[in-house]
Structure formats: structure tokens, C-alpha cells
Amino acid sequence: MTAGLVALVSLVALEYMAVAVAMPVVAAELGGMELYGLAFSGAMAAGVVGTVLGGRWADLRGPSAPLWTGVAGFSGGLLLAGLATSMEMLIAGRLVQGFGGALVNVALYVVVARVYPEELHPRVFSLFATAWVVPSMVGPAIVGVVLHTLGWRWVFLLVPILTLIAVLMLLRGLAGRPVKGGRSAPAPGLMAKVAWGAVTAAGAALMQYGSGGRFVLLIAGFAMLAVALPRLLPKGTLRAVRGLPAVVGLRGLTAGAFFAAEVMVPLMLIEHRGLSPLVAGLALTGGGVSWSFASWLQGREVWSRRTNLWLGSATIALGILLMGGLAFAVVPVALAYPAWIVTGFGMGLVYPTLSVLTLELSAPGEEGVNSSALQVGEAVFSVVAVAVTAALFTAAGSGYWAVFATALVITLVGVAIAPRAVVSSARGVPAGEKVAAV
Missing domain, CATH: 1.20.1250.20 (MFS general substrate transporter like domains)
Incomplete structure (x- = not known):
């Protein structure tokens, strides 16, 4: 189970870094440089919404459903991006990938809370941290080799294949574990939280676009965040x-x-x-x-x-x-x-x-x-x-x-x-x- 969890975290982290390295080549080939920023901000926005929804979902139904839904979305989005024939199709894949990856990240925290004894939590999160850091160290070289030998599409297409291996380990490790079921009654205000998550994502995207000197967008995005973000955080x-x-x-x-x-x-x-x-x-x-x-x-x-x-x-x-x-x-x-x-x-x-x-x-x-x-x-x-x-x-x-x-x-x-x-x-x-x- 631990091997499966760490492998899954590593793959999410590797893809996050790999896309940043490969995107200039992708945008040049698909002819969508004007949509370059949207490939990143769109995935980020979908990720914020997925994080908000995934947290509530995991508490209500247990981490199993959002975990496997997230894995399917993450892998499906990568396949869609890898087969893209236009920049619009690639961005659609990035949206699905960002949403699925966010569901996975939240569900993993709940898996740790339910399955591992409290005294092991520091070691598990130590492994998670390393699983995010190591791809940033070795990832650029790996992505460079893939770009040079196989082409940019395989930067997206190889990860779902590796994800299948992590899933098989995780399925075996989670067998019989308390990863299903949750609260007896749903938490109130779920849809409102998701809506505020969407507003937060939009505000963050505006700030990203405004950082290049478009100060009106920067201020507008900050105003949206000032209203929406506190509703998603602990009081x-x-x-x-x-x-x-x-x-x-x-x-x-x-x-x-x-x-x-x-x-x-x-x-x-x-x-x-x-x-x-x-x-x-x-x-x-x-x-x-x-x-x-x-x-x-x-x-x-x-x-x-x-x-x-x-x-x-x-x-x-x-x-x-x-x-x-x-x-x-x-x-x-x-x-x-x-x-x-x-x-x-x-x-x-x-x-x-x-x-x-x-x-x-x-x-x-x-x-x-x-x-x-x-x-x-x-x-x-x-x-x-x-x-x-x-x-x-x-x-x-x-x-x-x-x-x-x-x-x-x-x-x-x-x-x-x-x-x-x-x-x-x-x-x-x-x-x-x-x-x-x-």
C-alpha cells in the first residue's frame, strides 16, 4: 500500500513538472501559443474545484470513491492531451487531468488518516514530500530524453501506463482497509463550497494573467480571492x-x-x-x-x-x-x-x-x-x-x-x-x- 501511494504521488508530481518542460514544444507544434497560459491556469482552476469537492466527498463516502475517480480522471486527461490534434483538445485534457489529480491528492490524505496509525503519519508524509521533490531533480533529464527520442505526445501517454502499475499495488494494499463509508449525513453547503472554489480558481487565474503588467486584472483577481477564499478555509x-x-x-x-x-x-x-x-x-x-x-x-x-x-x-x-x-x-x-x-x-x-x-x-x-x-x-x-x-x-x-x-x-x-x-x-x-x- 505504501509503495502504491508513493508511486501515485510521484507520478502526479512528475507529470506536473513534465508538462512545464514540454509545453513550449507542444504549443509550437499545435499552433496555439495564444492559449499557452490557459494550459496551466485551466488545470490549476480545475484542481482547486477538484480539491474542494474531493475533501467533502472523502468525508462523506470515504476516500475510495474520490481516489479511483481521481485516478481515472488523471489518466484519462493525460490520454486526451497525448492524442490531442489541437490546442483546444489539449487544454480539455489538462482540465480533466488537473481535476483528477486534485481528487487523488485529497483522497490520499484521508487514506493516511484512516489506515495508518498516528505515530506513522510523520514517516508517511516524509515519503510524500520526497515523492514530490525527486521528480523535480531527475524529471527534466527524463522528459528531455522522451522529447528527443519519442516526441512530446509520449510525455503524456507514458504516465497512464505507469499509473496502472501503481493502481495494482494500491488495490492490493487497500484490500480490507477502512476506505469506504463516511459521515451518516452529508455536510451542508457542498454546492456552495464548489461554487466558491470556482470563483477562487477564476480569481487566481486572473492574478496569473495580470502579473505581466495587466494591473486591472491583477486587482480584479485579488478582489475575487478576498471574497471567495476565506469561505474555503478554516475560520x-x-x-x-x-x-x-x-x-x-x-x-x-x-x-x-x-x-x-x-x-x-x-x-x-x-x-x-x-x-x-x-x-x-x-x-x-x-x-x-x-x-x-x-x-x-x-x-x-x-x-x-x-x-x-x-x-x-x-x-x-x-x-x-x-x-x-x-x-x-x-x-x-x-x-x-x-x-x-x-x-x-x-x-x-x-x-x-x-x-x-x-x-x-x-x-x-x-x-x-x-x-x-x-x-x-x-x-x-x-x-x-x-x-x-x-x-x-x-x-x-x-x-x-x-x-x-x-x-x-x-x-x-x-x-x-x-x-x-x-x-x-x-x-x-x-x-x-x-x-x-x-
Whole structure:
């Protein structure tokens, strides 16, 4: 079962990265460069809706139905994209793939909550974190080989074949496990939540499009998010109320700061500091290795949850500060490598710890909706951070310093609220009592 879960997570992560590498070739061949952005924002929008629906569905019926529906949608969307004869057909496949992948991600959290004992949750989420990081390290080379030898279509078509292997392992592992059935009565307001999820996705897409200098779109998207997003998150998330709201808020802040900085690292090292793409990419590889190592430490519970969060958040801030220094020519370019290793180490401590805390602070039957909130918050905070920093970068005239300064401020807010994410009596207390304590 563990092998099947990790394989499935790895495939979702690999495809996420592979599409980013292959899309320039795809758009050029299909003649749809004007729809290039929609291939990404459309999948993201479908993913937000799928995350909201999947969380409620898993709580109501158990994780089995959304898991297998998600696997079917993920694989079917990839097949549709791989056989596409037009950019419109490819985008349709991306929408189905994004929706299915989101269902899978949420359902896996509920599987962990139902099947694994609580003391194993740190190790399972450590494996999940590594399953996301490793494809970013080896994936570009694999995708490059596939593009060169087989063509772009096989970037999409090979993954469903590999997914079948993961499914067979998972079916065997889940046999007889408590992955069916859920609440005796449906949670109220499901359709309203899905509708707000669609509004949130639209607002995030507008911010993506507006980040290139279309400030009207940027502001409109932000306004939509300000109205819709709080309805999808635990009450008090934007105020970092102690417990689950602070967990969801810290996940969003951490992911937003990290990804806003990460997208600028290769550009800065190549365009501003004159490194080759290969040498610049090694900085990101170092961060991926340290992320995996720190996740492994978290899984072995070397430090407490509280220490993981404050140490990890502070380490991310330090790494972003060091990397931001490379915006100035006086700083040696060699600093990029230890800087991003430090940043990745911090992410490896924080990221899986917040996943563990989400399940610990969820009452039985609410693991799905809370995991959904965690993932929606992460996705939307990341879109907002990337869009805002991209707009600042443009306004400042290739202002790398503006991007890293903003990411640093976001991270420091995370450092400040990190202690609020851990309820001191959470570990070892039944879930219902944890929620009552919060």
C-alpha cells in the first residue's frame, strides 16, 4: 500500500513538472501559443474545484470513491492531451487531468488518516514530500530524453501506463482497509463550497494573467480571492488563530514565499549572473536534496513539531535572504548553492510537519475537508505570491531584489505565526478532544 501511494504521488508530481518542460514544444507544434497560459491556469482552476469537492466527498463516502475517480480522471486527461490534434483538445485534457489529480491528492490524505496509525503519519508524509521533490531533480533529464527520442505526445501517454502499475499495488494494499463509508449525513453547503472554489480558481487565474503588467486584472483577481477564499478555509485562517487555522495559514505563507523566490532563481542566475542553464539548475537540485533529507529527519521525529516549524521557517527566511543577496553583483555567485540548500532544508522540515498536524487536529470525518483547505490555501497563496512578486519585478525593471525582499517579508510573517500552529497537548490526545482544545 505504501509503495502504491508513493508511486501515485510521484507520478502526479512528475507529470506536473513534465508538462512545464514540454509545453513550449507542444504549443509550437499545435499552433496555439495564444492559449499557452490557459494550459496551466485551466488545470490549476480545475484542481482547486477538484480539491474542494474531493475533501467533502472523502468525508462523506470515504476516500475510495474520490481516489479511483481521481485516478481515472488523471489518466484519462493525460490520454486526451497525448492524442490531442489541437490546442483546444489539449487544454480539455489538462482540465480533466488537473481535476483528477486534485481528487487523488485529497483522497490520499484521508487514506493516511484512516489506515495508518498516528505515530506513522510523520514517516508517511516524509515519503510524500520526497515523492514530490525527486521528480523535480531527475524529471527534466527524463522528459528531455522522451522529447528527443519519442516526441512530446509520449510525455503524456507514458504516465497512464505507469499509473496502472501503481493502481495494482494500491488495490492490493487497500484490500480490507477502512476506505469506504463516511459521515451518516452529508455536510451542508457542498454546492456552495464548489461554487466558491470556482470563483477562487477564476480569481487566481486572473492574478496569473495580470502579473505581466495587466494591473486591472491583477486587482480584479485579488478582489475575487478576498471574497471567495476565506469561505474555503478554516475560520480565522487569515488571522492565524491558534491550531488548524494557523496550520493552513502557515502552509500558504511558506509555499507562497518559497515558490515566488524559486521561479526567479534560474532567471537571476542565468540572465543576471551569467551562468549556463545547467549550472544554474544545480542550485535547485541542491535544494531538492536538502528538502528530502530534512523530510527524512522530520519522519524520524528528531525534533518536536514546534521545533520543526520555527526552525524550518527561520531557515527558509535565511536561505531567501542569502539568495536575494545575489541580486547585487558584489555578492559571489557561488553563494547561490548553499543558499538554496538552506532554503530546501527549511521546507523539508515545515511542509510534512504541517500535513501531520492537519490530520492530528481533524475530528473523525473531517480529515478530507481540512486536507482540502490545506491544499487550496497552499495553491492560492502561491499564486498570489508569484503574481505579486512578478508584478513588482516588472515594475522595478528586472527588480530581483524586490522579489526576494517580498518573499522574505512573507517568510518572516510565517516565522511569527509558526508557534501558533502547534497545540501543546495535541499529540497523544484523541482527535475530538484536540479539536475541542483548539
